[in-house]
Amino acid sequence: MLYREAGQYKTSYAADMAVFPILQDRIGIAAILFVAFVVIPLAGNDFLINAVMIPFLIFALATIGLNLLTGYTGLLSLGTGAFMGVGAYACFKLTTSFPQVNVIVWILASGLFSAAVGVLFGLPSLRIKGFYLAVATLAAQFFLEWCFIRIPWLTNYSVSGSIEVPLRTLAGIPVTGPTATPVTRYLFVLAIVVVMTWIASNLVHGRIGRMWMAVRDMDIAAELIGIRLLRTKLLAFAVSSFYCGVAGAMMVFLWYGGAEADVFAIDQSFLVLFMVIIGGLGTLIGSFFGAALIYILPIALRAIPEAFGLPLRPATAEQLTFVIVGVMIIVFLVVEPNGLARLWQIGKQKLRVWPFPY
Amino acid sequence: MDLLYKVFVDPFVQMGAAPDLLVQTLWDGLVGGVLYALIALGFVLIFKASGVFNFAQGIMVVFAALTLVGLHEHGVPAFVALGLTVVVMFVLAYGVERLMLRPLVNQPDTILFMATFGLTYFLIGFGQLVFGGNPKVMITKDLLLPSGAVEFKGLGGFVSLQKIDIAAVIIASVMVAVLAVFFQRTRIGRALRAVADSHQAALSVGISLEQIWVIVWFAAGVVALATGIMWGARSEVSFSLQIIALKALPVLILGGLTSIPGAIVGGLIIGIGEKLGEFYWGPLLGGGIESWLAYVIALGFLVFRPQGLFGERIIERI
Numbered sequence: 293m294l295y296r297e298a299g300q301y302k303t304s305y306a307a308d309m310a311v312f313p314i315l316q317d318r319i320g321i322a323a324i325l326f327v328a329f330v331v332i333p334l335a336g337n338d339f340l341i342n343a344v345m346i347p348f349l350i351f352a353l354a355t356i357g358l359n360l361l362t363g364y365t366g367l368l369s370l371g372t373g374a375f376m377g378v379g380a381y382a383c384f385k386l387t388t389s390f391p392q393v394n395v396i397v398w399i400l401a402s403g404l405f406s407a408a409v410g411v412l413f414g415l416p417s418l419r420i421k422g423f424y425l426a427v428a429t430l431a432a433q434f435f436l437e438w439c440f441i442r443i444p445w446l447t448n449y450s451v452s453g454s455i456e457v458p459l460r461t462l463a464g465i466p467v468t469g470p471t472a473t474p475v476t477r478y479l480f481v482l483a484i485v486v487v488m489t490w491i492a493s494n495l496v497h498g499r500i501g502r503m504w505m506a507v508r509d510m511d512i513a514a515e516l517i518g519i520r521l522l523r524t525k526l527l528a529f530a531v532s533s534f535y536c537g538v539a540g541a542m543m544v545f546l547w548y549g550g551a552e553a554d555v556f557a558i559d560q561s562f563l564v565l566f567m568v569i570i571g572g573l574g575t576l577i578g579s580f581f582g583a584a585l586i587y588i589l590p591i592a593l594r595a596i597p598e599a600f601g602l603p604l605r606p607a608t609a610e611q612l613t614f615v616i617v618g619v620m621i622i623v624f625l626v627v628e629p630n631g632l633a634r635l636w637q638i639g640k641q642k643l644r645v646w647p648f649p650y
Numbered sequence: 651m652d653l654l655y656k657v658f659v660d661p662f663v664q665m666g667a668a669p670d671l672l673v674q675t676l677w678d679g680l681v682g683g684v685l686y687a688l689i690a691l692g693f694v695l696i697f698k699a700s701g702v703f704n705f706a707q708g709i710m711v712v713f714a715a716l717t718l719v720g721l722h723e724h725g726v727p728a729f730v731a732l733g734l735t736v737v738v739m740f741v742l743a744y745g746v747e748r749l750m751l752r753p754l755v756n757q758p759d760t761i762l763f764m765a766t767f768g769l770t771y772f773l774i775g776f777g778q779l780v781f782g783g784n785p786k787v788m789i790t791k792d793l794l795l796p797s798g799a800v801e802f803k804g805l806g807g808f809v810s811l812q813k814i815d816i817a818a819v820i821i822a823s824v825m826v827a828v829l830a831v832f833f834q835r836t837r838i839g840r841a842l843r844a845v846a847d848s849h850q851a852a853l854s855v856g857i858s859l860e861q862i863w864v865i866v867w868f869a870a871g872v873v874a875l876a877t878g879i880m881w882g883a884r885s886e887v888s889f890s891l892q893i894i895a896l897k898a899l900p901v902l903i904l905g906g907l908t909s910i911p912g913a914i915v916g917g918l919i920i921g922i923g924e925k926l927g928e929f930y931w932g933p934l935l936g937g938g939i940e941s942w943l944a945y946v947i948a949l950g951f952l953v954f955r956p957q958g959l960f961g962e963r964i965i966e967r968i
Contacts, residue, residue, distance in 0.1 A: 368760065416949060419956045422759070423703050423907065427899045428952060431945035442936050512966055558896070562767065569764045607783065614775025621768030626753040629761045 406537020683921020708895020
C-alpha cells in the first residue's frame with residue numbers, strides 16, 4: 293500500500309538514474325540513518341553498541357571492499373584478512389610515529405598502504421584467473437601473516453608481539469584507547485562506513501564500476517572494446533584493499549583496542565568471503581545483509597538456549613553453532629544462490645504490487 | 651655481495667658438505683609431498699567429475715581419521731572400525747550428493763565452492779560434537795602399521811627413515827596405481843572420464859550423473875581416510891590438520907586442477923621445495939618460511955603457466 297511509486301514522475305535523466313529513484317526508499321534510508329546516528333547512541337546499551345553494531349559495521353565495510361573485487365570485478369580473493377592486517381599495522385606505525393596527527397586521518401591513510409600491497413599481489417591477476425587466482429592470493433595471506441609475526445619493527449618491538457592501541461583524542465574527547473567510550477567509537481565507525489559506502493556507491497554506478505563489471509562478465513571482450521585490463525584490475529585491487537585496510541585499522545583501533553597477528557588469519561578472509569556470497573555478489577546492500585547475518589547469527593544462536601533456560605556447555609554451544617551455520621549456508625545457497633540482496637529485491641517487488649500477486 | 655653469497659652460494663656449500671643432511675631433508679620433503687599429493691588427489695577426483703572445488707577435502711581427512719579412532723575407542727576392533735569408517739564415508743558421499751549437489755546443479759562454480767564451505771563448517775561442528783575436540787592418537791599398532799625408524803649409515807653420517815613414512819609412501823603409490831587402473835580400465839572409470847570431459851555428452855549417452863557423483867565423493871572419502879591415517883600416524887588426529895590441508899591448494903594449482911599425475915608431481919615439488927627452502931634458506935629470513943613458501947612457489951610457476959604444469963590449456967573465445 294505505502295510502497296508504491298505511482299505518480300512519481302522523473303523529469304530529468306539524472307533523476308531517473310538516481311541511486312534511490314523512489315521516494316519511499318529515500319525516506320527509508322533517512323530513517324535508517326536517523327536510527328543509526330541518533331537513536332542507537334542514545335538508547336542502545338554497551339553490549340548492543342560494542343558487541344553488535346561496531347563489529348557489524350566494520351565487517352560490512354570489509355565486505356564492501358571484497359565485494360568490489362569479487363562481486364564487481366570477478367576476481368576471487370582469499371587474502372582479505374591479510375589486507376585488513378596491513379591496514380591495522382600501518383595505522384599503528386603511523387600513529388605511534390606521528391602522534392600529533394589525528395588518528396582518524398591515519399586510519400584513512402593506512403588504507404593507502406593496504407592498497408599498495410593489494411596492487412602488488414594483484415599483479416598476477418592479469419594472467420591467472422578463477423580458483424588459480426584464489427590460491428595465488430593465499431600466497432599474500434600467508435606471506436603477510438608471516439611478516440606480522442616475524443618483523444618486530446611492525447609492533448615497535450613489543451615483547452608480546454601484539455599491538456596496543458594508544459590513547460588518541462579529538463578536541464579533547466578520547467577516540468581510541470582504553471578510555472574511549474563505546475558511543476564515541478561507534479559514531480566514528482558509523483561516519484566512516486557511511487561516507488565510504490556512499491563513495492563506493494558512486495564508484496560502482498559510474499564509469500569505473502561499468503569497467504569493472506565489463507571485466508567481470510568477460511575480460512577478453514572488455515579488452516576488445518577498449519578497456520585496459522591492467523589498469524582496471526589493479527584499480528579494483530587497490531580500491532578493494534583500501535576498504536579492507538580501513539576496516540582492519542578500525543577493527544583494531546575502534547573495536548578490539550589491541551591485536552595479535554592471528555586476528556588477521558585465514559579464517560577472517562573466509563568469514564568476509566562468506567558475507568559477500570551470502571549477501572549477494574555485486575551488491576552493496578547485500579554486503580550489509582551478509583555481514584549482519586554471518587556476524588549476528590552466531591551471537592543470536594548463543595543467546596537462544598540461555599533465553600529458554602537450557603543448560604548448554606559453552607563448548608557444545610560452540611560446536612552446535614558450527615553445525616547450524618554450516619547447514620544454514622548450504623540451505624541459503626540452495627534456496628537463493630544470488631544472496632540476500634536478491635531476496636530483498638523480490639520482497640520489494642512483491643510489496644510494490646501488493647495486495648495483487650502481479 | 652655478502653648477501654648474494656649467502657643466498658646463492660652458501661646453501662649449496664652446506665648441501666655439499668653434509669650430504670646425509672641433504673638426503674634426510676629430501677626424504678622429509680618427499681614424504682610431506684606424498685601426503686600433500688594424497689589430499690590434492692581427493693580434490694582432483696571431485697573437480698574432474700563435478701567441477702566442484704571441494705574445500706571440505708581437508709576436513710574430510712580429519713573427519714575420516716576421527717571416525718576411525720573414535721570407533722576404536724568405543725571398543726570396536728581396528729579393522730572392523732576401518733570398514734565402518736568406509737561405510738560412514740559412503741553415507742557422507744550419498745548425503746552430499748542428495749542434499750547439496752543435486753539442488754545446486756547448474757549453479758556457478760563460486761556457489762558450489764561456497765557450499766563446500768558450508769559442508770566444512772558442518773563437519774567441524776559435527777565431528778567435535780560426536781568425538782570431542784581433543785587431539786587423538788592414531789591407532790597405528792592396531793592397524794598393523796610399523797613404527798620405529800631405520801637408519802642408513804654412509805654419506806659421511808646417517809640418514810634415519812621412519813618406518814611409518816616408508817609405509818605411507820608405499821600405500822600412497824599403491825593407491826595412485828589402483829586409482830589409475832580404475833580410471834583407465836573399468837566401466838565406471840570410463841564413465842567418470844566421460845563426465846569429466848562433458849556433462850551433457852555423458853548424460854546423452856545414458857551415464858547417470860548422480861551415480862557418478864556419489865562414486866567420486868566416495869572415492870575422495872576413501873582417499874581422505876588413507877590420508878587421515880597417514881597424517882594421524884605421523885603427528886596426531888586433530889582439527890589443526892585441516893590447516894595443513896590448505897597446503898594441498900598450491901599443490902593442486904601447480905599440477906593443474908584436472909590432472910592426477912599433476913597432483914602427484916605438484917605434491918612432490920611443493921613438499922621437497924618447501925623442506926629445502928626452510929632448511930637452507932629459511933634461517934636467512936628468520937625461519938618459519940614454510941608457512942608461505944609453498945604458495946610462492948606455486949605463484950611463480952603460475953605466472954609462466956597459468957593453467958598449471960599438467961592442466962589443460964585454457965582456450966578462451968568471445
